[in-house]
C-alpha cells in the first residue's frame with residue numbers, strides 16, 4: 120500500500136517508515152503541511168499529525184479530502200486534542216491514533232482502511248458520493264417551515280438553486296434534501312470551492328485527458344461528469360476564485376464543457392446547487408463575484424435563518440441531535456436537564472446548528488449518566504439568562520422528559536428521581552398532555 124506519514128517529529132516519521140517498509144508498504148514521509156499536499160497526492164493512506172508547524176492538520180485534511188480520489192486520512196493526535204479529533208472525524212478523517220504511537224494501533228488502522236477500500240472498490244465510483252443517505256430536517260419554526268415548503272416546490276423542477284445562510288445553519292442538509300427529492304438514487308457530488316487547491320481545480324471540476332499535463336497518466340472524469348444527471352453541490356461558492364467563476368459560467372451557459380486537454384464536448388446534465396455563508400449581493404457589488412454568474416446560479420434562492428432567530432426549535436433539535444450522537448458514540452442519552460436546555464436556549468449560537476451539535480457531542484463524551492447535566496458552550500459570554508419562574512422551569516422540564524420517554528410515567532419517574540405518584544400529580548397540576 121502507498122502510505123504517506125506527515126509529522127513534524129522526525130523520529131516518528133523515521134520509525135513508522137522503517138517498520139512499514141519492513142511490511143512491504145511503500146512509505147513517503149514529510150514534516151509539514153506543505154509536504155503533505157505535495158506527497159499525499161498519490162498515496163492511498165495518509166497518517167497526518169494534527170499539530171503541524173505551517174498549516175493546521177485540519178486544514179490539510181480538508182484539502183486532501185477535496186480531491187476526487189482522496190486518500191484515507193488517519194489523524195495522529197495528542198492527549199489534548201480530543202476536540203480537534205472529533206472535528207477531524209466529522210470532516211471525514213477515517214480514524215485517529217494517539218501519541219505515543221503503538222505499532223499495534225498503526226497496523227490495526229491500516230487493516231481497517233484496506234478492508235474498507237476493498238469493499239469500496241466493488242461499488243460503482245459515483246455511489247461514493249451518496250454517503251450518508253437522507254437526513255431529516257428538524258424544526259417547527261415558521262421561517263423554517265417556509266424553507267421546507269420552498270424545498271418541496273423547488274424539488275419539482277431542476278432549476279439552479281442558491282442556498283444562503285450563516286455557517287452551520289444546514290445548507291448542505293437542505294441541498295441534499297432537494298437532491299433526494301428531485302433526483303433520488305442519482306449521484307450527489309459535493310465540491311468545496313474554498314478548498315480546491317489552485318492549479319488542480321479545473322481538472323477536479325471538468326476532468327482531464329491522458330497527457331493533458333505532467334502527471335496526468337490517465338484520463339479522469341471531473342465532478343460534473345461523475346455527477347451524471349444527479350446534482351453537483353458547489354459549496355462555499357462565495358470563495359470561488361475569479362478564473363474558476365469564468366469557467367463555471369461558461370459551462371452553465373453552454374450546458375457543456377471539455378476535459379482539460381480535450382476537445383470532446385461533454386454535456387452538463389447535472390443540476391447545480393450552490394451554497395455560501397457570504398452575502399453574495401454584497402460580493403457582487405464590491406466586484407468580488409461575477410454578477411452574470413450570480414444571476415445564473417440563483418434562479419431560486421433559499422435563505423436559511425440563523426438558529427438565534429428560531430430558538431423555539433432548540434428543544435427539538437437537541438432531541439434529534441442527541442439521538443444521532445448517542446447512536447454514533449454507542450451511548451444511551453435520554454435527554455438533557457431542564458437547566459441545561461434553558462442555557463442552550465439562552466445562548467446566541469454564532470456557529471448555529473453545527474455548533475449545537477458540537478457542544479452536545481463534547482458534552483455527551485464527558486457525561487456518564489443517561490441525562491446530560493451540563494454543557495460547555497464555546498462562547499459563554501453569549502448567554503442570556505432565560506427569565507422564567509421556578510415552577511415554569513419545572514413544568515417545562517417534566518414535559519420535556521415525558522416527551523422523551525413517550526409519556527411512560529415509570530421511566531420519567533426514574534429519570535427525574537421522584538416517585539411515579541409524584542409524576543402523575545405534577546402532570547395533573549401542570550395540566551400536561553401528550554400532543
Ligand SMILES: Nc1ncnc2c1ncn2[C@@H]1O[C@H](COP(=O)(O)OP(=O)(O)OP(=O)(O)O)[C@@H](O)[C@H]1O
Pocket residue numbers: 254255256257258284285286287288289290291292293396436439472473476
Ligand atoms: N434543521 C436541522 N435539522 C436537523 N439537523 C440539522 C438541521 N440543521 C442543521 N443540522 C445538522 O447540523 C450540521 C450542520 O449542517 P450543514 O452541514 O448542513 O450546515 P452548513 O450550513 O452546510 O454548515 P457549514 O457552513 O459549516 O458548512 C449537520 O450535521 C446537519 O445535519
Ligand SMILES: [Mg+2]
Pocket residue numbers: 290291354
Ligand atoms: Mg456546509
